Amino acid sequence: MSVIKLKGIEKNYEKNIKVLKNINLTFEQGTFNSIIGQSGSGKSTLLNIIGTLDKPTKGSLYFDDKLVDYNDIKSLEKIRNEKIGFVFQFHYLLPEFSVLDNVLLPVKIKENKVTKEKREETIKLLNLVGVKEKLDKKPNQLSGGQMQRVAIARALINHPKVILADEPTGNLDSDTTEKIYELMRNICYELKTTFIIITHDKKIAEKADRIVEIKDGKIELDIDNK
Amino acid sequence: MKLGFQLAKSFLSSGKSQTIFIIIGIAVGIAVQVFIGTLIMSLQKSLVDKTIGNSPQIVIYNKDGINYNEIIKEINTEEIEYISPVLNNNIAIKLKDEVLPVFLKETDIKKANNIYNISNRKFIGKLPVKENEIILGTSFNTKIKENEIITLINKNNEKKYKVVGFFDLGVSSINETFAFSISNENLKINELEITVIEDKLFEVDKIKEQMQEKLGKDYEITTWKEKNESLLSGLQGQSISSIMIQVFVVVSVVLAIASVLTIMVIQKSKQIGILKAMGLNRKTSMYTFLFQGLILGVIGGILGIIFGYLLLKMFTTFAVNDDLTPVVPIYINNTFMIISLLISIVAASVSSIIPAIKSSKLNPIDIIRNN
Numbered sequence: 150m151s152v153i154k155l156k157g158i159e160k161n162y163e164k165n166i167k168v169l170k171n172i173n174l175t176f177e178q179g180t181f182n183s184i185i186g187q188s189g190s191g192k193s194t195l196l197n198i199i200g201t202l203d204k205p206t207k208g209s210l211y212f213d214d215k216l217v218d219y220n221d222i223k224s225l226e227k228i229r230n231e232k233i234g235f236v237f238q239f240h241y242l243l244p245e246f247s248v249l250d251n252v253l254l255p256v257k258i259k260e261n262k263v264t265k266e267k268r269e270e271t272i273k274l275l276n277l278v279g280v281k282e283k284l285d286k287k288p289n290q291l292s293g294g295q296m297q298r299v300a301i302a303r304a305l306i307n308h309p310k311v312i313l314a315d316e317p318t319g320n321l322d323s324d325t326t327e328k329i330y331e332l333m334r335n336i337c338y339e340l341k342t343t344f345i346i347i348t349h350d351k352k353i354a355e356k357a358d359r360i361v362e363i364k365d366g367k368i369e370l371d372i373d374n375k
Numbered sequence: 376m377k378l379g380f381q382l383a384k385s386f387l388s389s390g391k392s393q394t395i396f397i398i399i400g401i402a403v404g405i406a407v408q409v410f411i412g413t414l415i416m417s418l419q420k421s422l423v424d425k426t427i428g429n430s431p432q433i434v435i436y437n438k439d440g441i442n443y444n445e446i447i448k449e450i451n452t453e454e455i456e457y458i459s460p461v462l463n464n465n466i467a468i469k470l471k472d473e474v475l476p477v478f479l480k481e482t483d484i485k486k487a488n489n490i491y492n493i494s495n496r497k498f499i500g501k502l503p504v505k506e507n508e509i510i511l512g513t514s515f516n517t518k519i520k521e522n523e524i525i526t527l528i529n530k531n532n533e534k535k536y537k538v539v540g541f542f543d544l545g546v547s548s549i550n551e552t553f554a555f556s557i558s559n560e561n562l563k564i565n566e567l568e569i570t571v572i573e574d575k576l577f578e579v580d581k582i583k584e585q586m587q588e589k590l591g592k593d594y595e596i597t598t599w600k601e602k603n604e605s606l607l608s609g610l611q612g613q614s615i616s617s618i619m620i621q622v623f624v625v626v627s628v629v630l631a632i633a634s635v636l637t638i639m640v641i642q643k644s645k646q647i648g649i650l651k652a653m654g655l656n657r658k659t660s661m662y663t664f665l666f667q668g669l670i671l672g673v674i675g676g677i678l679g680i681i682f683g684y685l686l687l688k689m690f691t692t693f694a695v696n697d698d699l700t701p702v703v704p705i706y707i708n709n710t711f712m713i714i715s716l717l718i719s720i721v722a723a724s725v726s727s728i729i730p731a732i733k734s735s736k737l738n739p740i741d742i743i744r745n746n
Contacts (some may be wrong), residue, residue, distance in 0.1 A: 184684040193744075201741040228655020241649045255653045257378045283439065296639055303653075341670070 151175045151214070151341050152310050153199060158208035160194050160366075168194045170366045172228060178310065179341035181334055183348055183357035191366040192347050193315055200224050200233055200313045213310070213368070230259050234304025234342075236314035242288035242296055242303070248275065250283040252303045259307055274302045278332060294325035298332070305336065312336075314346040318353070330356060379662025383651075386643055387667055393482035398633045405679025405719045406626035407725045408621045408684045409712065417705045419610050423576065426606055427599040429492045429544060431459070431568035432579055435586065440527025440563045449589045454582055459486035460493040460521040460564040466529040470518060477511070479527065481558040490570050493542045493555070495726025497504045504558050509536040514552035596691040625718055629726040632671055635732035636664055640737075647734055648742025657735040664731035665724060681713070 158172040168191045176182055186192040197203035198210065201217060210217045214231055218224060234255075242251045252271050253263050260267075275281045278298040280291070288296055299315055304312050314333070318326035331355055337344045346357065354360050355374065362370035388396045406564065435446065443460045452458075462481040467474045484502050488494055493510070494502055500521050503510055509527075515538075519525060523538050536556060543550055558564070571579060579598040587596055600607055629672065640647075647660055686708070691701040 161430050197740055197743065200652070202743060224734050225650075226654045226656045228654075229652060235652050241645070243385075243649065245646070253648065257381070258650070258654050258656075258659070304690040 154211040183354040186363035234309040238316035238319040382663040401675025402678035406682030409683025432599040433569040435567040457489040492710035497543040509556040510540040514551040648739040650738040661731040668716035668723040668727025672720040676719030
């Protein structure tokens with residue numbers, strides 16, 4: 150079953166710079182996908198469009214076979230909150246909040262309150278990503294790898310169908326990178342969450358179920374790697 | 376809304392020194408507003424008290440005489456504090472070698488005392504209790520002694536009185552001419568002297584209109600406002616300048632909060648961008664800044680009122696006359712304090728509107744793309 154479908158997506162910036170050219174892609178539920186490409190190839194723009202953060206110049210985006218309406222801001226906010234989890238290269242945890250509260254932020258945005266059950270679930274999730282003992286700490290008291298684990302937990306808390314990750318290990322050493330990928334893969338198969346991950350590291354990309362290579366705004370390669 | 380409040384609280388507490396500075400800024404502004412406002416109000420109250428506080432504020436006169444009981448039925452007594460029926464006589468005191476003009480008020484001395492507050496001011500002797508006893512303005516004391524028997528004369532007759540006291544009403548023209556004696560119960564009266572309750576002091580013209588309507592044109596009604604027009608215009612001028620100062624103080628408080636919160640939007644744009652990428656709606660992102668304004672306004676306002684109160688205390692302690700009484704007796708008005716707090720809260724909330732709109736318009740992609 151397809152979770153995300155991109156149909157004829159194009160993105161132009163000022164002065165007619167074409168960043169994405171006629172992208173057609175479909176992502177299935179519970180798959181682990183990687184998008185690779187050189188810097189400036191348009192892979193981050195593509196991820197931002199999939200995440201509804203950026204609006205394509207042309208083409209359509211479907212979530213669960215439903216067309217995304219960019220003029221309906223409320224529905225965009227709902228999709229971002231409930232269907233997508235973001236993991237960025239620079240973790241983007243809020244320094245004002247503790248680890249636990251950072252992970253609970255999407256819950257508060259969705260429901261405006263945190264139940265006891267949700268709090269317990271968050272602690273379990275922090276345990277799953279291996280930072281349970283840090284739940285009262287502020288992000289600046291954690292290492293880079295720990296912060297990224299918290300960011301993954303935060304992306305997962307609302308049980309989204311898709312996790313979008315832009316160079317999630319770009320700032321981490323190779324050992325930590327390997328551990329984070331293993332974690333994401335396990336979550337993907339256990340929770341049937343679709344992962345779409347941007348990386349420039351071919352070695353890592355090769356461990357995904359599917360590798361999509363973007364070059365000059367076009368799909369250069371689309372390999373099934375199961 | 377709850378999340379908006381939580382974010383507001385955490386954003387404010389994350390930049391502690393910035394938050395403390397702006398709260399002190401608001402507090403100082405509101406303190407100045409409270410201080411200036413209270414000082415001018417107290418000054419006016421003390422001026423009004425000194426000038427008209429111990430004299431009738433409305434006088435009803437009829438040259439043909441007044442029927443006290445009938446008038447009381449006609450006029451609205453809710454607004455009246457004290458009322459004193461009087462028979463006024465322009466007569467003279469005959470001394471050995473001179474005649475002194477005197478304005479004799481024959482009255483119920485207890486009622487007159489309510490209005491003129493005679494016995495609580497500088498007063499020598501005692502109040503008259505018998506029909507032939509009289510008290511005179513203190514200026515007469517140079518020529519007449521206490522317990523002296525004097526003769527009062529008018530066109531037709533003479534009457535002897537025993538001087539039992541001298542009063543000082545603080546106004547030389549009164550001290551030089553006024554005399555009070557007890558009225559005969561059956562005496563015809565020609566004037567009613569009235570004081571109104573404090574809240575209605577500045578509404579005497581309205582009260583006069585209502586009285587005039589009911590009593591008709593035979594009655595001559597005068598108010599303190601008509602007798603003190605220059606004082607009134609002085610008070611108005613003072614009020615306007617006080618309000619102007621307060622308005623400018625509040626405007627500067629608004630600008631200070633608005634500028635700090637606008638900077639805060641820029642400082643926290645990364646956080647807002649991330650929250651929006653997680654689905655934070657525009658309303659909540661607005662609440663985040665509106666609540667910050669509200670929190671700053673409430674804390675700053677409360678502190679401002681405390682500072683203002685302390686300033687007023689310092690003023691009454693250090694700005695004193697030779698006899699250690701304050702130069703301006705300060706009257707703390709609780710309603711004014713509450714209004715100042717509300718002004719601070721409203722000003723802070725209003726000044727957070729533009730930053731709130733700015734934050735609601737922040738596009739998460741700009742933050743993500745520019746890292």
